[in-house]
Structure formats: C-alpha cells, structure tokens
Amino acid sequence: MSEIFSAFFLFVFLILCPSLAYADSIDYLGYSLKALGSVIIVVALLFASVWALKKLQINTKRGGRIKILDRTYIDNKHSLVIIEVDEKQFLLGVGNEINLISQLVKNEENT
Numbered sequence: 001m002s003e004i005f006s007a008f009f010l011f012v013f014l015i016l017c018p019s020l021a022y023a024d025s026i027d028y029l030g031y032s033l034k035a036l037g038s039v040i041i042v043v044a045l046l047f048a049s050v051w052a053l054k055k056l057q058i059n060t061k062r063g064g065r066i067k068i069l070d071r072t073y074i075d076n077k078h079s080l081v082i083i084e085v086d087e088k089q090f091l092l093g094v095g096n097e098i099n100l101i102s103q104l105v106k107n108e109e110n111t
Contacts, residue, residue, distance in 0.1 A: 069089065070082045078095040082104065089104040 065086060067084045068081060069084055071079055072081075073079045078093070080101070081092045081094050083090050083092060089106060091101040091104055093099040093101050
C-alpha cells in the first residue's frame with residue numbers, strides 16, 4: 001500500500017513541480033480568462049450575424065425566374081407578397097400556407 005502511495009506522490013510531485021516553478025512568471029488565470037473572453041465574443045458575433053441575416057432576409061440567388069418584388073407584413077406571421085415569374089406578377093398571401101390571391105396585370109403606363 002505504501003508503494004502505491006509513494007508512486008502516486010512521486011507522480012503528483014513530478015507533474016506539479018514544473019508548474020509550481022513557473023507559477024510566478026506565468027499568469028495562467030489571465031490567459032484562461034482572455035481565451036474564454038475571445039471565445040464568447042466570437043460566438044456572440046456569430047449569433048448576431050445569423051440573426052441579422054434572418055432579419056434582413058438577404059436573397060443571395062440572383063438572376064432566377066422567380067423574383068420577389070414587394071412584401072408587406074400584416075403581422076408577425078402573415079404577409080402579402082408580390083412575385084414575378086416569367087414576366088407575370090402574382091399577389092400571394094403568406095402565413096402558415098401560401099395562397100394565391102390574384103394574378104396582377106402590369107400597367108403599361110407605370111412601367
């Protein structure tokens with residue numbers, strides 16, 4: 001039993017000795033707090049970027065056949081959307097479902 005205790009003590013002593021010798025010159029707590037703060041800032045920036053992209057609804061697809069021309073929010077979950085598909089315009093009601101309200105006729109005087 002004493003051999004196990006002495007081996008454990010020797011192991012702990014060899015592990016702790018170098019860190020105790022340099023404990024005065026190296027501020028491990030400071031480095032740890034700086035690293036933790038950096039990780040928190042990066043994660044916060046990541047969440048802020050995702051939130052901003054969802055709010056702005058940036059459409060990265062350009063030049064497709066379907067274009068969203070206008071959107072008006074009725075409440076948090078419902079909106080009216082005007083889309084254009086192959087030179088035809090449609091008014092859609094968007095909520096839990098997407099409903100076609102009407103096909104719009106282009107006014108030649110305004111375009």
